Each structure stands twice: as C-alpha cells, then as structure tokens.
Amino acid sequence: MEDTGRHLLKFKGYYFKRVGLDVDFLENLDDFEIRDDDVFIITYPKSGTIWSQQLLSLIYFEEHGKRTENLETVDPVPFLDARPSHLFSTHLPHYLVPRGLKNKKAKVIYIYRNPKDVMCLYFHFSHKWAENEAKTTIEEFMELFLEGKVTGSLWFDHIKSWYEHRSHFNIHFMMYEDMKKDLINSVLKVCRFLGKELNEEVLDAVVRQATFQNMKYDPLANYESILNSQPEGKRKEGPFLRKGTIGDWKNHMTVEQNERFDKIFQIKMKDFPLEFIWDINEE
Numbered sequence: 001m002e003d004t005g006r007h008l009l010k011f012k013g014y015y016f017k018r019v020g021l022d023v024d025f026l027e028n029l030d031d032f033e034i035r036d037d038d039v040f041i042i043t044y045p046k047s048g049t050i051w052s053q054q055l056l057s058l059i060y061f062e063e064h065g066k067r068t069e070n071l072e073t074v075d076p077v078p079f080l081d082a083r084p085s086h087l088f089s090t091h092l093p094h095y096l097v098p099r100g101l102k103n104k105k106a107k108v109i110y111i112y113r114n115p116k117d118v119m120c121l122y123f124h125f126s127h128k129w130a131e132n133e134a135k136t137t138i139e140e141f142m143e144l145f146l147e148g149k150v151t152g153s154l155w156f157d158h159i160k161s162w163y164e165h166r167s168h169f170n171i172h173f174m175m176y177e178d179m180k181k182d183l184i185n186s187v188l189k190v191c192r193f194l195g196k197e198l199n200e201e202v203l204d205a206v207v208r209q210a211t212f213q214n215m216k217y218d219p220l221a222n223y224e225s226i227l228n229s230q231p232e233g234k235r236k237e238g239p240f241l242r243k244g245t246i247g248d249w250k251n252h253m254t255v256e257q258n259e260r261f262d263k264i265f266q267i268k269m270k271d272f273p274l275e276f277i278w279d280i281n282e283e
C-alpha cells in the first residue's frame with residue numbers, strides 16, 4: 001500500500017479516499033461472499049451511481065415492499081458492506097472486486113458517462129465534499145484526473161478494463177446519457193437483464209420517482225443526512241445533485257483544455273468500441 005501523503009491512499013494500484021478507509025476490509029475483499037442473486041452497480045465516480053442505485057432500489061422495492069437503505073452509506077468501498085442486502089454499489093476496478101463475482105450468476109451493471117462531464121462534476125464535487133481535497137483550479141484538477149491521481153484512479157483504465165474483462169462477469173453496460181435520453185427504455189433493459197417484469201403502472205412509478213427533479217428533493221437520494229453533517233460553509237455550496245445534464249463541460253473547459261483532453265482521449269481510447277455522447281445538441 002502506498003501512502004501518497006495527501007487525501008488519497010493507493011491500494012493495489014488503485015486510489016481510495018483516505019478518510020474512513022477500512023484497509024482490513026479491503027485486504028479481505030477477495031473472499032467477500034457473493035450470492036447468486038447479488039446485483040452490483042459498478043461505476044467510476046460521478047458517472048450516475050446514485051441514480052442507478054435509486055433505480056435498483058425502486059425496482060426491488062416493488063418486489064419486496066421495502067426500500068433498501070444503502071443509499072446512505074458512503075466510502076471506503078461504497079455500499080459493499082451492506083449485507084443483508086443483495087444490492088451493492090462500488091467504484092472498484094475489475095481486479096479488486098470479490099472473486100466470487102466471477103461466478104457469472106451474480107449480476108453487474110456498469111454505468112458510464114462521458115469523461116469530460118465526469119471530470120467537470122468531479123471538480124465541483126472535490127470542492128464541495130472532499131474535505132481534505134486541495135482547492136485546485138479546473139486546470140490543475142484536469143491534470144490530476146488525466147493522471148489518475150483522484151479517488152477511482154484513471155477513468156480510462158477503469159472503463160477499459162471492465163469492458164475488456166466483461167466475459168468474466170454477468171455484466172450489463174449502461175450509459176448515463178442513454179438514461180437521460182430515454183429512461184423508460186434503460187429501465188426496461190435493466191429489468192430484462194435482472195429477469196424482472198414490471199407492469200406498466202409500476203414501470204411508470206419507478207421512472208417518475210427516478211427523475212432528477214424528484215431525486216433532488218428526496219433526502220435519501222440527495223445524501224441529505226450527509227450534507228447536514230457537513231460544516232455550514234460546505235452546506236452552502238449546494239446539494240449533491242447539482243445539474244444532471246449532458247455537456248456541462250462546455251461551460252467549464254477552455255478550448256485548449258478541450259483539445260488537450262480530446263488528444264489524450266483519442267490515444268487512450270483508440271479502438272474502444274463503446275460510443276459516448278458529449279453533448280445533447282450534437283446528436
């Protein structure tokens with residue numbers, strides 16, 4: 001384990017947020033018991049984690065009559081210690097997840113989002129939430145992001161390695177921008193993957209409760225209890241759900257930053273088959 005001396009801790013090549021990190025738990029993660037009906041949401045941070053948690057909670061809520069509570073838990077390995085639930089959520093790279101997840105019975109839903117938006121909202125988040133994070137400029141933060149020196153490590157490695165190892169898992173890839181464009185269709189695909197059938201009324205209710213506007217005012221979905229535990233200064237910086245839009249990077253990145261990002265993206269993601277949506281107006 002490498003101590004970076006900042007707010008990050010590198011464990012087996014992956015950067016974790018130092019605060020609250022349970023290293024013993026991580027050491028034993030490989031042996032974490034996986035059950036056939038477990039469902040894992042896997043994301044790089046800021047890619048639609050909370051939204052997909054909300055969706056899964058709602059989908060299962062209809063079945064079990066009880067909403068899962070695990071939305072309120074945070075790091076070190078978000079939500080992974082939430083037994084007796086069978087719904088989990090984590091940012092782990094493929095090589096750190098419990099080996100039982102490769103039984104191909106348990107299900108993995110990998111959510112991804114265009115990395116410019118990820119980087120920009122991560123920048124906002126780093127100012128708002130991560131207490132030990134240095135107050136960087138976006139220029140500085142972009143460098144950290146492109147070097148993978150943030151919680152979650154390198155975005156490029158995360159998505160590429162999950163995709164490259166997809167045959168080891170029972171996995172469904174879903175794009176944040178597709179969820180934005182057509183949530184009903186995205187939910188239907190998830191249900192098909194989970195082997196669930198929702199009648200029209202229930203599907204309607206799930207989708208309605210998972211809209212940005214609804215979640216913004218849902219204390220559980222909007223991390224309100226965590227927000228309320230923050231110092232007042234931080235609370236003033238606004239709620240966890242900020243904008244939830246596609247293409248907000250255009251409001252933050254300069255032309256030069258964008259060109260530099262594109263150049264690196266093209267090199268790193270050469271031949272990567274999944275497509276990205278960068279801006280809703282460009283379709």
Ligand SMILES: Nc1ncnc2c1ncn2[C@@H]1O[C@H](COP(=O)(O)OS(=O)(=O)O)[C@@H](OP(=O)(O)O)[C@H]1O
Pocket residue numbers: 043044045046047048049050051121210211212213215240241242243244245248
């Ligand atoms: N319902 C719904 N619709 C659209 N967008 C939504 C929704 N719920 C969450 N979000 C947006 O997801 C962004 C947070 O990403 P994560 O949940 O992955 O963050 S985290 O990694 O768990 O910290 C964050 O994006 P920004 O608002 O753009 O900052 C959330 O607003």
